[in-house]
Amino acid sequence: MTQDSPSTPDSQASPTAGSPRFTTAITPEDFAHNLAAVRARLEAAAERAGRDTSEIRLLPVSKTVPEERLRAAVAAGITEMGENKVQEAKRKSENLADLPIHWALIGHLQTNKAKDVAAFAHEFQALDSLRVAEALDRRLQSLGRSLDVYVQVNSSGEASKFGLEPADVPAFLAALPAYSALRVRGLMTLAAHTDDAARVRDCFTTMRQLRDAGLQAGTVGDGQLSMGMSGDFELAIEGGSTCVRVGQAIFGARATPDSLYWPGSQQA
Numbered sequence: 001m002t003q004d005s006p007s008t009p010d011s012q013a014s015p016t017a018g019s020p021r022f023t024t025a026i027t028p029e030d031f032a033h034n035l036a037a038v039r040a041r042l043e044a045a046a047e048r049a050g051r052d053t054s055e056i057r058l059l060p061v062s063k064t065v066p067e068e069r070l071r072a073a074v075a076a077g078i079t080e081m082g083e084n085k086v087q088e089a090k091r092k093s094e095n096l097a098d099l100p101i102h103w104a105l106i107g108h109l110q111t112n113k114a115k116d117v118a119a120f121a122h123e124f125q126a127l128d129s130l131r132v133a134e135a136l137d138r139r140l141q142s143l144g145r146s147l148d149v150y151v152q153v154n155s156s157g158e159a160s161k162f163g164l165e166p167a168d169v170p171a172f173l174a175a176l177p178a179y180s181a182l183r184v185r186g187l188m189t190l191a192a193h194t195d196d197a198a199r200v201r202d203c204f205t206t207m208r209q210l211r212d213a214g215l216q217a218g219t220v221g222d223g224q225l226s227m228g229m230s231g232d233f234e235l236a237i238e239g240g241s242t243c244v245r246v247g248q249a250i251f252g253a254r255a256t257p258d259s260l261y262w263p264g265s266q267q268a
């Protein structure tokens with residue numbers, strides 16, 4: 001933990017202030033460049049927090065990015081991709097089946113799509129109902145597979161976010177051992193969407209407390225915390241994140257509005 005130097009970003013700054021414009025990556029060289037910049041930010045945040053970077057996973061989020069560009073990303077060394085929507089993830093996993101990509105589904109799931117997820121996904125980070133747990137478990141059992149899962153928590157209190165209310169998390173975690181094909185790895189959240197760094201930090205603190213309680217109770221697997229995105233991953237690392245999900249800072253700005261991905265109403 002070094003003291004702030006003039007070149008160190010102010011950790012009190014708002015999560016979006018000063019964030020670079022997101023440069024679209026097309027070639028493997030573009031990806032290497034964006035990845036290096038993200039890793040440098042990640043390392044600086046870890047150092048400020050006195051944490052070892054080896055305990056922080058960088059999960060690139062490839063939603064909306066076309067498959068040709070995902071091939072370039074793989075050529076630059078990316079081996080994991082997070083996708084928010086089942087149909088898009090399934091299509092990409094099929095069309096890129098020749099590449100060794102670990103597919104992480106990070107968006108809300110409806111029970112009628114559990115079959116697809118059980119078939120192609122390597123992990124699911126947005127578990128938020130026992131109905132989905134049951135549907136996934138049944139499909140996985142019949143395929144003889146198991147799946148890493150994270151329980152999604154609505155840590156911000158925003159109505160537009162999916163996930164369990166914090167108060168409901170302990171009982172939910174306690175119910176999951178009934179679904180033996182699900183390997184509980186930890187908790188996932190989207191923090192408040194705001195420039196108010198204190199509010200964002202509160203979300204991460206809530207998550208860490210829930211995780212610590214889950215570790216005490218033995219219900220949260222190895223207690224991973226998936227939190228932090230392009231605009232707030234440094235704060236998330238300072239707040240204890242072990243998996244940051246970064247899309248735009250690696251792939252470039254998205255044209256589609258975020259409301260498409262965490263709406264109040266369900267999307268197809």
Ligand SMILES: *Cc1c(COP(=O)(O)O)cnc(C)c1O
Pocket residue numbers: 061063084106107190228229230231245246247248249261
């Ligand atoms: C899109 C998305 C991200 C990444 O957001 P960026 O702003 O592109 O970094 C992280 N988590 C979830 C659940 C997402 O849908």
